[in-house]
Amino acid sequence: MSLTADAADQPTLYKRIRADIEKRILTGEWPPGHRIPFEHELVARYGCSRMTVNKALSELAQADLIERRRRAGSFVRRPQHQSAVLKIADIRAEITALGRAYGYELIGRKLRAATAADRDRLGVKKAGKVVAITCRHSADNVPFAVEDRLIDLASVPHAATADFSREPPGSWLLHHVPWTEAEHTISAIVADDRTAEALDIAVGAPCLVIDRYTWRSARTITAVRLLYPGDSHRLVARFKGG
Amino acid sequence: MSLTADAADQPTLYKRIRADIEKRILTGEWPPGHRIPFEHELVARYGCSRMTVNKALSELAQADLIERRRRAGSFVRRPQHQSAVLKIADIRAEITALGRAYGYELIGRKLRAATAADRDRLGVKKAGKVVAITCRHSADNVPFAVEDRLIDLASVPHAATADFSREPPGSWLLHHVPWTEAEHTISAIVADDRTAEALDIAVGAPCLVIDRYTWRSARTITAVRLLYPGDSHRLVARFKGG
DNA sequence: TACGATTATATGTCTAGACATATAAGTCAA
DNA sequence: TTGACTTATATGTCTAGACATATAATCGTA
Numbered sequence: 406m407s408l409t410a411d412a413a414d415q416p417t418l419y420k421r422i423r424a425d426i427e428k429r430i431l432t433g434e435w436p437p438g439h440r441i442p443f444e445h446e447l448v449a450r451y452g453c454s455r456m457t458v459n460k461a462l463s464e465l466a467q468a469d470l471i472e473r474r475r476r477a478g479s480f481v482r483r484p485q486h487q488s489a490v491l492k493i494a495d496i497r498a499e500i501t502a503l504g505r506a507y508g509y510e511l512i513g514r515k516l517r518a519a520t521a522a523d524r525d526r527l528g529v530k531k532a533g534k535v536v537a538i539t540c541r542h543s544a545d546n547v548p549f550a551v552e553d554r555l556i557d558l559a560s561v562p563h564a565a566t567a568d569f570s571r572e573p574p575g576s577w578l579l580h581h582v583p584w585t586e587a588e589h590t591i592s593a594i595v596a597d598d599r600t601a602e603a604l605d606i607a608v609g610a611p612c613l614v615i616d617r618y619t620w621r622s623a624r625t626i627t628a629v630r631l632l633y634p635g636d637s638h639r640l641v642a643r644f645k646g647g
Numbered sequence: 648m649s650l651t652a653d654a655a656d657q658p659t660l661y662k663r664i665r666a667d668i669e670k671r672i673l674t675g676e677w678p679p680g681h682r683i684p685f686e687h688e689l690v691a692r693y694g695c696s697r698m699t700v701n702k703a704l705s706e707l708a709q710a711d712l713i714e715r716r717r718r719a720g721s722f723v724r725r726p727q728h729q730s731a732v733l734k735i736a737d738i739r740a741e742i743t744a745l746g747r748a749y750g751y752e753l754i755g756r757k758l759r760a761a762t763a764a765d766r767d768r769l770g771v772k773k774a775g776k777v778v779a780i781t782c783r784h785s786a787d788n789v790p791f792a793v794e795d796r797l798i799d800l801a802s803v804p805h806a807a808t809a810d811f812s813r814e815p816p817g818s819w820l821l822h823h824v825p826w827t828e829a830e831h832t833i834s835a836i837v838a839d840d841r842t843a844e845a846l847d848i849a850v851g852a853p854c855l856v857i858d859r860y861t862w863r864s865a866r867t868i869t870a871v872r873l874l875y876p877g878d879s880h881r882l883v884a885r886f887k888g889g
Numbered sequence: 890t891a892c893g894a895t896t897a898t899a900t901g902t903c904t905a906g907a908c909a910t911a912t913a914a915g916t917c918a919a
Numbered sequence: 920t921t922g923a924c925t926t927a928t929a930t931g932t933c934t935a936g937a938c939a940t941a942t943a944a945t946c947g948t949a
Contacts, residue, residue: 417932418932419933430826431826431828431863431864432863433825433826433863433864436825436826437825437826443898444899444900445899453933454934454935455934455935456934456935457932457934459901459902460933467706473900473901474899474900474941474943475899475900475940475941475942475943476897476940476941476942476944477898477900477942477943479899479900484825484827488732488733488735489733489735489829490730490731490732490733491730491731491733491831491884492730583678583679583723584673584675584678584679585726586673586885587886588883588885589733589883589884589886590883591833591855591881591882591883591884592855592880592881592882593853594853594877594878595837595851595853609837609851611853611854611877613855621675622674633835635834635836636835636836638834639833640832641830641831642735642830642832643828643829643830643831644828644830644831659901659902659903660902661902661903685930686930687929695904696903696904696905696906697904697905697906698902698904699902699903699904701930701931702903704930705931715929715930716912716913716929717910717911717912717913717928717929717930718910718911718913718927718929719913719928719929720930721929721930
């Protein structure tokens with residue numbers, strides 16, 4: 406065995422190599438543009454095979470921390486802090502995670518042929534049936550968010566008969582539609598009469614708006630608008646360098 | 648050779664395996680909980696070594712599309728669509744990308760000993776000097792966002808002498824501080840007098856607020872608050888399943 | 890000087906093995 | 920039925936090679 410490791414190496418070797426390099430990048434010891442040691446140098450330094458250091462470097466490349474260029478070497482990338490991971494939790498999960506009591510209330514549910522506005526909102530061209538749902542989520546009996554959702558029955562026929570009086574449509578979809586892609590748009594509005602009443606806030610108070618459009622392999626599933634009281638709700642997006 | 652491949656396989660084998668599996672997950676053919684074929688089965692199917700299928704599966708696991716469990720196998724994960732990638736672009740880049748003329752205006756700059764409020768905002772305990780900057784970004788001469796920033800001089804001493812009358816502090820920092828981590832908080836407020844004037848909107852109009860807190864290896868770099876007119880600005884977060 | 894051909898080299902992918910290890914599943918006893 | 924023990928097995932990590940390929944550097948030539 407040519408393992409030069411210290412007695413107790415908790416993580417595996419390739420993870421240690423990965424962590425070593427990541428630390429030097431994150432502390433600024435190796436600034437953007439700096440060339441990482443060549444694979445064969447790392448092989449010598451750690452006394453392992455090339456596949457092992459290659460795995461470490463490949464993962465760093467996949468995480469966008471470094472850039473690998475044939476013949477030239479591997480280089481620390483310039484941070485693109487325009488992208489951050491935004492946590493948009495399932496509302497029930499979010500509220501219970503805060504240790505508060507989750508409440509749900511169905512305000513309205515309609516099954517109808519898609520109107521022009523519906524089709525526009527879902528981004529579909531063909532006419533078809535949709536379910537329109539309005540409901541409210543609360544935390545400790547205080548209104549937390551109101552939800553206005555459209556489900557395309559052509560994509561999710563089962564939703565026609567689902568009982569949304571108990572289960573929020575978001576949770577129902579999460580359990581009945583396998584895997585989706587989504588796009589979120591975040592904006593701010595002031596509460597109109599209807600919103601103010603639903604959220605129990607003053608007319609003209611700020612609201613955070615999340616519009617989510619969900620599809621699976623080019624098929625629309627659902628479009629939803631969530632309204633939060635803007636001064637009490639916050640979205641947190643964390644960027645971690647890797 | 649038992650390669651079931653079509654004649655021309657452009658990508659490498661492990662990428663094809665990865666793409667094959669990803670497609671089945673994204674189309675719903677393999678729903679959450681479904682067991683992916685064992686490595687030795689994929690080895691037989693693709694006629695390659697285990698390391699090759701292992702690389703494909705490892706990448707899918709790193710992307711959270713599947714979960715690997717020793718002795719049990721690999722399984723399609725339940726989509727956690729609470730996480731999405733939020734693009735928070737450098738404002739100048741964002742505006743020029745829209746094909747509009749970028750404008751920048753320094754409103755105020757102060758170098759001072761950190762007040763209690765400053766220390767609280769930066770999350771530091773020790774007293775020290777800070778630079779406080781207020782500025783405005785515009786697109787086609789229309790106010791786009793106002794920025795209120797604090798830079799910790801203990802971490803970025805160079806910022807004391809930087810010229811922020813031409814270059815926005817965000818761009819300056821991006822080029823002078825190597826690699827950082829950040830946390831963003833998004834909320835909504837209504838414009839007060841000062842904000843309304845700076846953004847040229849009505850008092851009481853909705854504003855989108857982004858608070859960004861940036862650090863490098865436990866050292867605070869900067870804290871910034873960006874205010875956007877809420878009805879004209881939208882943040883887009885896209886979730887891609889992998 | 891500029892441009893085209895050649896060469897050296899770092900990464901990209903892959904193999905056919907190996908041993909480690911967590912754990913699902915089966916076995917047996919209390 | 921329950922708990923403790925054993926076993927089988929799928930993944931996790933690693934090796935010592937191999938050939939492919941893009942490209943930076945060098946060299947030669949117009």
